[in-house]
Amino acid sequence: EDQVTQSPEALRLQEGESSSLNCSYTVSGLRGLFWYRQDPGKGPEFLFTLYSAGEEKEKERLKATLTKKESFLHITAPKPEDSATYLCAVQGETGANSKLTFGKGITLSVRP
């Protein structure tokens, strides 16, 4: 069974204070690892897909990296508008291959 663990559960940063969010996973053959952002009362908003170890993706202040066991979401010089819950999900090769298995998320608060 695919599993995803995210840490820490919550993170409070000062504006401009860079940090990293961790996503550890076990999966029977990785088809893709996905990062989403979720704001209160909203659905998850797609950020990145990573497919193989060593791959990196960047978007504004966010950078996602992938190894065979974990992924990191690095936030550089965060701003208050980066405050949200960040979700990590994996898609494995078992079954119909399309379901996402999510972690519980990391709630990020950025203080001005």
Add this chain to the structure above:
Amino acid sequence: NAGVMQNPRHLVRRRGQEARLRCSPMKGHSHVYWYRQLPEEGLKFMVYLQKENIIDESGMPKERFSAEFPKEGPSILRIQQVVRGDSAAYFCASSPTGAGTPQHFGDGTRLSIL
């Protein structure tokens, strides 16, 4: 902006009633997924459908829950004889193809059971 549309956004039902949740996928997307988010828990997969076919229902409770994605119209998640434990946020996602492509989510239906 033709994103994934879910309605209603909020639904209140009494125990024993039926709940119907609707989802219109993004334009050009023929793959639909339903997930449930319970308080303090992560999103849990329920079912994966393509037009007129259920592809994977491994996350669906065996009783009272059903889903469809007809040839015409939105996908429907139906919960019969609702119980308090069904209270949750139900999210629909869609993708243009299956495995490996990002799933794009709607803003969910918040179901409350009195």
